[in-house]
Every structure is written in C-alpha cells, then in structure tokens.
Amino acid sequence: MTTQTDTPHDPESRGLRLTSALLSLTVVSGLIDAVSYLGLGHVFTANMTGNVVVLGFAAAGAPGFSVPHTLTSLCCFLAGAATGGRIAARFGNGSRRTWARGTFAAEAVLTAACAAVAFAAPDATATAYTVIAVTAFAMGLRNATVRKLGVADLTTTVLTMTLTGLAADSRLGSGAGHHNTPRRIASVAAMLAGALLGAWLVLNHGLGFPLLIAALVPAALAVTASGRE
Structure with missing residues (x-):
C-alpha cells in the first residue's frame, strides 16, 4: 500500500530533490569562495575551516592576508548561523519544503x-567589506539550514569529511564500499566546478558576474x- 508521503499529492515531494538542490549550492560555494579569496584579499566566506587558518x-x-577582513567574515558567518539556528528551531519541524525554499530565497x-x-x-573599500x-x-x-536538513555527505561548503569517507570506504580503505559514494564524488565535482568557474570569472570579468550567478542559483x-532527499 502506498504511503501518504509517497503519493504524488504530497506537497513535500513536489519539485527538485534536496540532493540535487544541495549539490547546486555546493557549486555556489565554489563561486563564493573564488570571489572572496581571489577578489577580496585572501579571505574565505563559505569555507570557515580555511578561514580560521587564514x-x-x-x-x-x-x-x-587581512585580520579585519577575516574577522569580519568569521563574525558575520556566526551571526548568519545563529540566525539560521533560530529559524530552524522555529520552522524546522514544519514543512521542510517551505523552510528550505525560504532560506534559499x-x-x-x-x-x-x-x-x-x-x-x-x-574597487571601493566599502564594497570589499560589504x-x-x-x-x-x-x-x-545556509549552513545552519543544511545542518538541520541532515542530508548525508552534502554540507555544501566543506569537503574534508566527504573526502575522508571516499578514501576510508574505498577498496584501499575498509573495502566495504558505501552507497553514498556517487553523492560524495558529485559533491567534490560540484565544488571544483564552482571554484573553476568562479576563478575564471573573477580573473577575467571581476566580482559582479560570479556573484550574480551565485544569486540566480538559490x-x-x-x-x-x-x-x-
């Protein structure tokens, strides 16, 4: 017997699956970090692991490297995550479709x-800080939302554990394999593609175009x- 959540009338199932959506946002993360690192003085605004090192x-x-730029990024990221956490606490137990779409918007x-x-x-200093x-x-x-959504191996901004899982579950590691291997590979490829496109656009066309693409995707x-999922 078909469950209610599997019926075509279930509003949560209408639209692009979250796996594909989060892979698209992983591409955006590559674009954003290309803009910030290459165009704004070697600072990350999506990858906070790298930012702490920076x-x-x-x-x-x-x-x-700039302490003010990096601290601005870290503090604003934390503010965004705190805001996302509040929103998740308020809406996270309701419709995931509505909540996720609101965050993407x-x-x-x-x-x-x-x-x-x-x-x-x-070229304005205020532009860099903005x-x-x-x-x-x-x-x-976004990260607070993705964390609450809990889609395995799709954090959208960091790949350390994704790459660890690929190696540890491979034939050279445990040899057990893993059903999420294609998803992990896709996540790495998405980040690489976003970084490549973002770097090319920043180096050849400035900051505006990669940021525009990074806005159109979400x-x-x-x-x-x-x-x-």
Missing part, C-alpha cells in the same frame, strides 16, 4: 545585493526545491 596567517603578519536576495554593489563600485560581510552571513544562514531553488 586568520592565523594574517595574525602572524603573512603578506596578502534569503540567500539569493543577499547575494544579489552583493552583486549589485560589486557592479556599481567594484561583500565579505553579506556573503558570510548568507553562508552561515533563486531558482527557492521556487523549485522539494522537501524530500
């Missing part, structure tokens, strides 16, 4: 604002994502 480099006086709006600033005043602060906040908001997901 803060150590900056604090030690290594050339090309918020990310799209925030990133679109950064793109507008980057197009309007690409893009760092707002994209970091958006990534924190905007599309805000109207197409389902609540099912």
Whole structure:
C-alpha cells in the first residue's frame, strides 16, 4: 500500500530533490569562495575551516592576508548561523519544503545585493567589506539550514569529511564500499566546478558576474526545491 508521503499529492515531494538542490549550492560555494579569496584579499566566506587558518596567517603578519577582513567574515558567518539556528528551531519541524525554499530565497536576495554593489563600485573599500560581510552571513544562514536538513555527505561548503569517507570506504580503505559514494564524488565535482568557474570569472570579468550567478542559483531553488532527499 502506498504511503501518504509517497503519493504524488504530497506537497513535500513536489519539485527538485534536496540532493540535487544541495549539490547546486555546493557549486555556489565554489563561486563564493573564488570571489572572496581571489577578489577580496585572501579571505574565505563559505569555507570557515580555511578561514580560521587564514586568520592565523594574517595574525602572524603573512603578506596578502587581512585580520579585519577575516574577522569580519568569521563574525558575520556566526551571526548568519545563529540566525539560521533560530529559524530552524522555529520552522524546522514544519514543512521542510517551505523552510528550505525560504532560506534559499534569503540567500539569493543577499547575494544579489552583493552583486549589485560589486557592479556599481567594484574597487571601493566599502564594497570589499560589504561583500565579505553579506556573503558570510548568507553562508552561515545556509549552513545552519543544511545542518538541520541532515542530508548525508552534502554540507555544501566543506569537503574534508566527504573526502575522508571516499578514501576510508574505498577498496584501499575498509573495502566495504558505501552507497553514498556517487553523492560524495558529485559533491567534490560540484565544488571544483564552482571554484573553476568562479576563478575564471573573477580573473577575467571581476566580482559582479560570479556573484550574480551565485544569486540566480538559490533563486531558482527557492521556487523549485522539494522537501524530500
């Protein structure tokens, strides 16, 4: 007998599966970090593991790194994550589809604002701080949501445990294999693709275009994502 959650009338199942949505956002993370690291003075706004290391480099006086930029990113990311946590506590037990779409829409709006600033005043000091602060906040908001969604091996911003799982469960590791191996490979490929595209766009066309793409992807997901993995 077909369960209610498997019927075509279940609103949670309508739209793009969360696995595909989160892989798309992993591409966006590559774009965002290409913008921040290559275009804003060697700071990450999506990958906070790298950002903590960068803060150590900056604090030690290594050339090309900025303590103010890095602290701005870390603090705004934490603020976004705290906000996302509050939203998850309030809406996380309701419709996952509605909640996820709302978060994706918020990310799209925030990133679109950064793109507008980057197009309007690409070389201004205020632009750098605005893009760092707002994209970091958006990534924190998204990470809190993704954490609550709990889709295995799709954190969208870091790959350390994904790569560990690939190696540990491979024939060279435990030899057991894992049903999530294709998902893990897709996650790595998505991040690489986003970083490659983002780097090319930053180096050849500035910050505005990669930020615009990074806004359009979650905007599309805000109207197409389902609540099912």
